[in-house]
Amino acid sequence: MTLQQNLTAECPPALDLSHLNAEQRAAVEATEGPLLVLAGAGTGKTRVLTTRIAHILNTGRAFPGQILAVTFTNKAAAEMRHRIDAIVGNGTSAGLWLGTFHSVALRILRRHTALIGLPSDFSILDPDDQERVLKQILLERDMDIKRTPPRMFAAIIASWKDKALTPAQAAEIGADRTALKIYQAYQERLLQLGAADFGDLLMHCVTLLSQHPDILADYQRRFRYILVDEYQDTNVAQYLWLKLLAAGSRNICCVGDDDQSIYGWRGAEIENILRFERDFVGAKVVRLEQNYRSTPDILAAASGLIAYNRGRLGKTLHTASRESTPVQVVAVWDERAEAAFIAAEIEALQLARKQRLDTIAILVRAGHQTRALEECFMAEAIPYRIIGGLRFYERLEIRDAIAYLRATFQPQNDLALLRIINVPKRGMGEAGIAKIRAFARERNIPLAAAIPLMAAAGELKGKAKDTLLGLMADFARWREMLTLHSHVEVTETILKESGYLTIWKSEKTPEAQGRLENLEELLAALAGFESLPEFLEHISLVMDGDDKPDEAKVSIMTMHGAKGLEFETVFLAGWEEGLFPSQRAMDEKGGAGLEEERRLAYVGITRARRQ
Ligand code: ATP
Ligand code: MG
Numbered sequence: 001m002t003l004q005q006n007l008t009a010e011c012p013p014a015l016d017l018s019h020l021n022a023e024q025r026a027a028v029e030a031t032e033g034p035l036l037v038l039a040g041a042g043t044g045k046t047r048v049l050t051t052r053i054a055h056i057l058n059t060g061r062a063f064p065g066q067i068l069a070v071t072f073t074n075k076a077a078a079e080m081r082h083r084i085d086a087i088v089g090n091g092t093s094a095g096l097w098l099g100t101f102h103s104v105a106l107r108i109l110r111r112h113t114a115l116i117g118l119p120s121d122f123s124i125l126d127p128d129d130q131e132r133v134l135k136q137i138l139l140e141r142d143m144d145i146k147r148t149p150p151r152m153f154a155a156i157i158a159s160w161k162d163k164a165l166t167p168a169q170a171a172e173i174g175a176d177r178t179a180l181k182i183y184q185a186y187q188e189r190l191l192q193l194g195a196a197d198f199g200d201l202l203m204h205c206v207t208l209l210s211q212h213p214d215i216l217a218d219y220q221r222r223f224r225y226i227l228v229d230e231y232q233d234t235n236v237a238q239y240l241w242l243k244l245l246a247a248g249s250r251n252i253c254c255v256g257d258d259d260q261s262i263y264g265w266r267g268a269e270i271e272n273i274l275r276f277e278r279d280f281v282g283a284k285v286v287r288l289e290q291n292y293r294s295t296p297d298i299l300a301a302a303s304g305l306i307a308y309n310r311g312r313l314g315k316t317l318h319t320a321s322r323e324s325t326p327v328q329v330v331a332v333w334d335e336r337a338e339a340a341f342i343a344a345e346i347e348a349l350q351l352a353r354k355q356r357l358d359t360i361a362i363l364v365r366a367g368h369q370t371r372a373l374e375e376c377f378m379a380e381a382i383p384y385r386i387i388g389g390l391r392f393y394e395r396l397e398i399r400d401a402i403a404y405l406r407a408t409f410q411p412q413n414d415l416a417l418l419r420i421i422n423v424p425k426r427g428m429g430e431a432g433i434a435k436i437r438a439f440a441r442e443r444n445i446p447l448a449a450a451i452p453l454m455a456a457a458g459e460l461k462g463k464a465k466d467t468l469l470g471l472m473a474d475f476a477r478w479r480e481m482l483t484l485h486s487h488v489e490v491t492e493t494i495l496k497e498s499g500y501l502t503i504w505k506s507e508k509t510p511e512a513q514g515r516l517e518n519l520e521e522l523l524a525a526l527a528g529f530e531s532l533p534e535f536l537e538h539i540s541l542v543m544d545g546d547d548k549p550d551e552a553k554v555s556i557m558t559m560h561g562a563k564g565l566e567f568e569t570v571f572l573a574g575w576e577e578g579l580f581p582s583q584r585a586m587d588e589k590g591g592a593g594l595e596e597e598r599r600l601a602y603v604g605i606t607r608a609r610r611q
Contacts, residue, residue, distance in 0.1 A: 034280035041606035042293030064095030161199030162267030164237035220248025231256030339376035388561035570608035
């Protein structure tokens with residue numbers, strides 16, 4: 001008996017595909033050979049993908065373990081599992097190779113670590129560790145880590161890894177010599193440490209598969225069907241990985257929308273869509289044109305906007321929906337007024353339509369925008385969740401800055417002092433700090449009081465003594481400043497003079513830029529309070545949120561994080577020149593940057609179903 005007959009015998013009756021339109025059904029049923037589903041937002045691409053998996057399983061074409069399905073976020077992967085289980089029965093999805101690119105690559109790597117030179121239990125470095133390793137390497141080479149900070153190299157190396165370029169391959173394309181040397185040393189060090197970074201997961205996997213034909217053949221046989229969601233955002237490494245794996249069965253189905261490509265800044269290549277038909281000769285292309293998500297008004301707004309982009313593959317969208325809810329454009333004075341308007345609208349929706357809060361989302365361009373919204377929602381007692389990120393006051397740089405304020409103005413606050421005593425690095429070792437703590441504990445006094453006493457008693461010496469007394473003098477000076485200057489000015493001075501801002505200014509990454517924006521936003525928040533004590537008290541109250549986990553909540557997230565999701569009502573906050581479209585994107589990439597911003601706007605608008 002063939003596998004197919006064998007499976008069919010035990011499988012439930014054929015899947016009901018009547019909930020699909022003709023094109024969608026064609027895409028589900030064309031299981032054999034390469035298939036590209038190229039279609040606009042809300043046309044059912046993800047629905048096609050999940051139904052296709054269910055169909056393959058149900059018709060006995062493959063066991064779960066022979067299907068590889070990749071998506072972009074853990075949230076999307078979980079959603080897909082959920083939908084598949086709903087169609088073919090609980091638990092079936094467990095056997096699938098379904099996950100994000102990184103999680104699946106990791107799963108493969110773990111089985112072949114020896115071939116890469118890693119221990120089987122290799123660890124994955126987080127960005128902090130990564131930076132520490134790079135810093136050591138730079139210092140060993142007597143390089144100036146102020147001028148060329150470790151984070152700069154981390155970003156360069158990550159961009160090579162996005163292209164699956166090993167040091168040797170990067171050399172071939174004539175990369176910068178210094179950066180190359182650092183890259184090489186970094187890779188060697190990681191192997192010594194028995195570790196890999198995030199970018200290594202795919203790159204090592206590509207190397208493994210290209211250098212070991214037997215292993216590659218094994219996976220090619222294993223994965224009879226490969227499915228990829230959000231294909232427009234794959235980078236070169238992911239593309240190469242897919243191409244290797246799919247070369248055997250050629251049963252690869254990618255779904256995507258060139259108009260929703262929003263990760264160019266992380267190495268995503270729209271080119272991958274364009275070359276699909278070249279790489280997989282005879283590929284079938286299905287276009288879906290009916291949108292099932294949004295009202296005609298929403299669709300018209302999105303289509304009208306994206307039409308300004310050049311170099312699109314071009315598609316038309318229509319909807320059978322007759323509902324009319326014109327897209328509202330509301331001009332407000334500032335972000336506070338904007339937050340207040342949104343809060344009022346949400347309350348009105350709850351009253352008028354009994355609309356559930358979890359069907360409402362507010363999408364922003366930049367993380368710092370959530371602050372004004374959060375303040376307002378807390379004041380109005382509207383439950384909210386920050387998806388794919390932290391609440392404003394929980395963010396690292398905000399906590400650090402607040403710790404500086406507390407250490408300065410609440411000299412008895414040991415926790416705050418400990419948090420920033422070595423941020424930026426002041427050469428304070430764990431042992432030295434432990435000694436101060438012991439001294440303070442014995443006498444039952446705060447650390448800040450212990451330091452001068454220890455210095456006087458000769459228990460602090462050399463550099464540590466100078467550093468700590470210097471810091472104490474800074475605190476005193478900043479406290480003094482408050483008598484003549486506003487608390488906003490003093491805070492600004494503290495962030496500058498402590499060297500804290502320099503940490504992020506010297507780092508040229510989008511994350512660091514975001515942190516600087518958050519710090520700016522913190523100053524704006526401070527300006528809304530009469531005094532520092534009042535502000536610090538406010539912080540203590542809001543940080544101690546009483547969160548009820550299963551309560552329905554409004555979602556606040558970035559447009560990037562909202563890819564693939566849908567909500568009844570969507571508020572798009574902060575659409576103003578410079579913020580969105582982002583000035584940085586336009587400065588760095590000009591017209592191409594603006595086009596990517598426009599695609600992001602298209603993603604944002606098309607998340608909405610009704611309003
Ligand atoms: P995006 O580009 O935003 O990722 P998508 O193309 O993946 O969108 P889906 O999320 O799969 O679109 O579908 C959008 C909505 O339309 C979902 O609520 C889905 O259940 C619904 N839908 C899709 N196809 C149909 C159909 N044939 N009949 C009814 N509803 C449908
Ligand atoms: Mg989708």
